[in-house]
Amino acid sequence: GAVVSQHPSRVICKSGTSVKIECRSLDFQATTMFWYRQFPKQSLMLMATSNEGSKATYEQGVEKDKFLINHASLTLSTLTVTSAHPEDSSFYICSVSGLSTGYTQYFGPGTRLTVL
Amino acid sequence: QKEVEQNSGPLSVPEGAIASLNCTYSDRGSQSFFWYRQYSGKSPELIMSIYSNGDKEDGRFTAQLNKASQYVSLLIRDSQPSDSATYLCAVTLYNNNDMRFGAGTRLTVKP
Numbered sequence: 121g122a123v124v125s126q127h128p129s130r131v132i133c134k135s136g137t138s139v140k141i142e143c144r145s146l147d148f149q150a151t152t153m154f155w156y157r158q159f160p161k162q163s164l165m166l167m168a169t170s171n172e173g174s175k176a177t178y179e180q181g182v183e184k185d186k187f188l189i190n191h192a193s194l195t196l197s198t199l200t201v202t203s204a205h206p207e208d209s210s211f212y213i214c215s216v217s218g219l220s221t222g223y224t225q226y227f228g229p230g231t232r233l234t235v236l
Numbered sequence: 237q238k239e240v241e242q243n244s245g246p247l248s249v250p251e252g253a254i255a256s257l258n259c260t261y262s263d264r265g266s267q268s269f270f271w272y273r274q275y276s277g278k279s280p281e282l283i284m285s286i287y288s289n290g291d292k293e294d295g296r297f298t299a300q301l302n303k304a305s306q307y308v309s310l311l312i313r314d315s316q317p318s319d320s321a322t323y324l325c326a327v328t329l330y331n332n333n334d335m336r337f338g339a340g341t342r343l344t345v346k347p
Contacts, residue, residue, distance in 0.1 A: 154335075225270075229279050
């Protein structure tokens with residue numbers, strides 16, 4: 121399987137600030153990266169799908185101006201939560217897929233965001 | 237109707253027993269099927285993938301797929317307390333980038 125890292129693993133910020141989360145595919149070129157959000161005791165919710173070099177496709181109800189996604193290379197995608205508020209506190213998880221994984225998704229370790 | 241349905245549980249089995257986790261999906265065009273395990277506070281990790289009807293075995297895990305019944309299951313033999321986690325069923329639809337997850341079944345294996 122693919123090895124995926126996320127940074128930071130945990131972040132606490134004040135309301136109104138912006139937070140950037142990085143997702144890296146360490147051992148293969150990920151043509152597609154996905155961003156999920158998971159609230160406590162709830163299932164994964166897909167936020168957006170991004171293909172390298174093109175704009176992300178956001179799921180219904182996800183504000184693209186609030187959750188900025190950049191997939192600048194085949195190994196790096198970033199999610200920026202702009203003007204974060206306490207209701208944005210959640211577990212953010214990225215996943216990667218590509219030809220060499222048979223398009224199976226492999227997940228990063230996740231980033232726990234707490235907005236005070 | 238949800239695209240991927242799982243019994244939320246909790247499912248409790250004694251150590252050493254067989255745990256049976258079930259999943260149904262609504263779209264007959266579904267092509268690929270996956271089981272992920274998620275420990276509390278961690279991200280999902282892939283356990284099994286299955287693409288054709290029948291059984292697929294990997295160690296203590298067996299995935300079973302029945303496309304006619306739109307049903308996929310995961311059997312865990314000789315269950316261990318370390319298997320206690322939430323198990324997510326995932327299905328890809330018309331292209332492999334369109335993966336839909338079930339809500340997960342929480343499994344507890346009691347020593």
